[in-house]
Amino acid sequence: MSKQKKIPLILIFFFVLSPFLLASEKILINLEGNYLAYSYDYRQIYGENVKFEFSLYEVSCQYIKIDVASRTFYAYGNIVLKKENEIISGDEFLFDPKKNIGKLISYKEGVEIKKIGDEGSEIALSKNNILDELSLSKIKKSFIYFTGKLFQINKNFEIYGFNVGLYLEGIESIGFKKFKLSGGFHQRRNGISLNRIWYTRSQGIIGRLSYLYEKEKKINTITQLNYEEHSVLKDYSGLKRQIDVMSSTTINFNENLNLGLTGNYNSGGLWNTRLWLNKKWSNKVNTQVDVLYNKPINLQGEAWVGFQSNINANKFGNISFVGKYGIQNQVLSNISYRNTFLKKINFLLSSSYSKVKIGRNGDYSKIFSGGINLSYSSRIFNLSTDYYLNYDLFGDQLLSQPQLRLGLNPFNFFGGLLSASIYNIFIYNNLNKGEIHEDNYSNNTVFNLSTKPIFVQKSFSLNFNIALEQFVEKEGRNFTSGGFIVNANKGLIKGVSVGGLYNIQSRRKTKSWLIEGTTSQNLSAVLKVNPSKRLNGWVSFSFDPKNSTWRQSFVDVSIELFRNWKFHSLLNYDFILKKINNVDLYIIREAGQFQLRFVWRSLSKQFMVELVPR
Amino acid sequence: MKRNIIIVILLMLSSFFGSCITLRPKHIFPPDNQVEGIHLCKGMEDSGDLLKPVDIQSDFTSKDDHINCFIKLKDVSIKIRLRWKWYSPDKKMFRDTGDIIVNQNEEYLGVVTAYDMLQLTPESKNEGQWTVVVFMNDKFIGRKTFQVRPLKLS
Incomplete structure (x- = not known):
């Protein structure tokens, strides 16, 4: 069988396999009602005469409002909860089906609150402003909404509707026996998932596969495989196919000790891997050691061993150290000390040294640099002084640069009518390179006065x-x-x-x-x-x-039309060239989680339809 | 080659959509929720047939001697009973209007507006979070909460 004939068979194979790879989620809540409406724009549900199950109770209510984005569930009016011989009634029911907690409120001689569901949990549920704004008339103004009598929300907060009708800009259109109404929160599950199989004229056949394994607070691993088949494209000059593999694993031995391994591979001939161990000694001291190997395309690979530590000694300041050693005698290091004195004086001292191989002749670039910064800020003025030193040992070049900054904070006078500020920066540069000695300086003063x-x-x-x-x-x-x-x-x-x-x-x-x-x-x-x-x-x-x-001249006009449709235009006229430079015309539909735009641009003579996620 | 890909994609789409699309969706009758809005306000504008809330807010001070809870209903064609219950910050009932009959003649009314007023007595301790709930025909239809804050002395 030729390679080209194999490709459709591979696609069919993946298509048949995909339902098994995309495992179905467990149902969180089933809503059955006389009327249910879901707004795709706002990700909200409104229902009347609704029944659902919660914590082994069969619940019925007059009205229900659900804001999927904030995971807020609110039922109200003639609430009845039934379980075997037990019947409880109330006026409002705030609940969280994922955490299995609920709060039933009754308005009698006093406000009575009863906890439903997980007895051990604290009930922090409260009705928010989003629910006040959620109404059927708002849903009916959506660009896309669905109505039906049976909705299902799964644990990933994906919503499915059964025998639903689709309304597009308020007009009833086609119906669906079963339809996924929303995309959910894309929470990942353990196992292999086929994320994408696609074909484009520029990239050919694309396949994306990922593997996730997560054990809460213990281990977390994710591996992604991207495959691109270019041989199906005409006139494609690059590689016939390309594979990318990315993997990252973290193991938590305990709260203070973690081990990680990352790896990346590209079939073009480059790969890298890093193993690291992080130890938190206390809230003030943290240490990390790592080993890295990097193999670039057409170059020799190199390995590095690194150590870094951070010590926070409160009033004695913060010290951090980073050191890396690479094969072929390469070194990178940095040490810094930071502290604040008398609440207003900030001090920073840093020093770094690098010895890195350059070219293939065995030469090394050796640079030593250091800096001191001392700053003071008060209500009236701020003062900062810096000293920066860079010593290029390879090029035998030494640059030193002291700076002084002084500024008067904006101050008001004449009863706040006038405001003035002034600042000054002085910089001195000194460069020594062999026999050459250069020095220069500059001073810049800026004064500003404004009125209210x-x-x-x-x-x-x-x-x-x-x-x-x-x-x-x-x-x-x-x-x-x-x-x-x-x-x-x-x-x-x-x-x-x-x-x-x-x-x-x-x-x-x-x-x-x-x-x-x-x-x-x-x-x-x-x-x-x-x-x-x-x-x-x-x-x-x-x-x-x-x-x-x-x-x-510029003209900008924005007019609200109807049902969240808006017209917007921007015109630019050039008096010197005596012509209209550009006209942009937009017709925009604001639709909650997205914006639909029809755009005409005269400059590029383009008409575009854009769907912009919000 | 491209023909094969198109055939596969069409097969996928037809097998997917063929099983779920119905061109005649079941029509569901629109619901009967008549509540257009419930608001808390300081004043009420009574020009013409309908009332209009003025200064809608949820924060009041102990200087405000009264607070209004306004309700707007639509498509009322039968006699209805409205009832407001006010609860003080200690969650005890402070005021109950009992049933108030609206549209006794059972005419069709496109819009109905009504309100109840809470009188705050200066001698009692009013500060804290209050609650007002509205019932229609013994059925809970809405709740509003509001804060009464102590008057700031400048």
Whole structure:
């Protein structure tokens, strides 16, 4: 049999096998009612005259509301619980079928609460706001909803409906004898599962298989196999097939000792594996040792042995150490110490050394680096000083860089009307490379002053912002820049306002006798229209006062249509090119857990239908 | 080759959908829940035939001398009995309206609005979480909880 004929047979084999691989989940709750509705958009169930079983009781109620996402179950109205000769009644029943706990509430001379189900459990059940908002009219406004008389929820919170009718945008369409109404929470089960068999014109036949084994708090292992068959594709230039295997296992000997093994393999010729042991000595001390082997494509594999430890000595600070040794005499190490003194002074000291092989000539890159950082922050100002040292032993190059940062936190004056801040950064660099010695420095000072909105009239406000910056350096590429922004807002009528913004920026470069610079100005206006919840839009224009030219205009309009459908458009007009640059038109349906969008983009002349998960 | 793949996929789809799709779904009659909403509010606007809740909230202070529980029903065509029960933070019944007859003439009413008012007495200790439940024809139809907080002295 030729290879090509084998492929459909393999597909049929997997198709026949798949129900066995995808083992069915146990049923959590069966709901039988005169009317049941499930919203796909919101993952919520509403039902009337419903019966179900809970903790060996047969429960009947007038109404039921279930929010699957938050796993909230709420039955109310004429609640009756029957078990052999026992009959209990109440007005409300909050329950969790997975934990087998429930709370039956009756309103008589007082509020009476009775625990149902697992007697030993604490009942933390309460009715939340989601249930207040859950109603049949909300479900009927869903883009997709189902109605039926029998729903089944399994332990994975997947919902199945029997003899259900599908409603699409409120219109009754086809029915299903049995239909999976929701995807559940995708909780994994022990065993092999076939995740996917698919065919695409770019990747060929794709198969994904995974194996999971989990023993609570003891062992956890997951292995995934991805297979791609490219030989079925015409003109495919790469490998005929590709296999990827990824595996990860963790064994917990006890709360403080764990062992892990990970491995990855690709049929292209690369693989790696790592074995690690983690020991928690106390809440303050933790140690990990690991062995790693990595085999890249077309290169020799290399093995590393690592050790890392972290000691948290509270007021004496935090010390961490990382050390790795690789075959061929390679070393990576790092040590750091961090502490806080007098609640406001932070201190960090770190040092690292690396010796790594470069190229195939037996050369090594050897770098030593270290740094100290000391910072102090108060209500009024913050001060930070750094010293950074990098010593390249291979290139015989030493860089040292001290820095000093001083900032005055924003402070208000004139009764909070004005706010000002200032900060300064000084950096010094010193580089020694053989006979070459270089040093330079730079200093940058920034000042900012802004006002809160000043109401000239009840519906007319102004605010200003001034920024100044001075940059000085050893090479003399100094500059001074300044900016001024004024912003005005005026409400015209209810839901309509106009805003204007003018800014001027200037940058002057000074070097010896030469002064050069640029100045730019911009004036823009925006008209905002928001008369109701259904209509929201704005139009903006920008103008260059320096050259007396109009630049661009943007229009943005959003209109709510009906049943959560919305129209949105964005237009951009270029006055300089005298043409419409782009028009984007959207028709959007908000549907709870997803959004359906019909999009037209004039720039790319594309019409798109997008289904966006939320 | 592609033909074989298409045949296999069509076989899969036909075996799946053929067993579950029915083109004429069983029509289920819409339910009869008449409750449109229950709200707690400070005031009530009485313009025209229907009442409208004003200042809907679930947090009140001991300064608020009364709290309204408003209910809106739809499609009422028979005589109904409404009843409000108010429970204080110690879970004891504070007020029971008894049955209040609505639509005595059994006319069809598209919308029915009604409310009950809780009077807070300044001399009693009102702070804590209160509960109000509403019954229609002896059947529990809704509950609201609200907080009464002590008045902050500035």
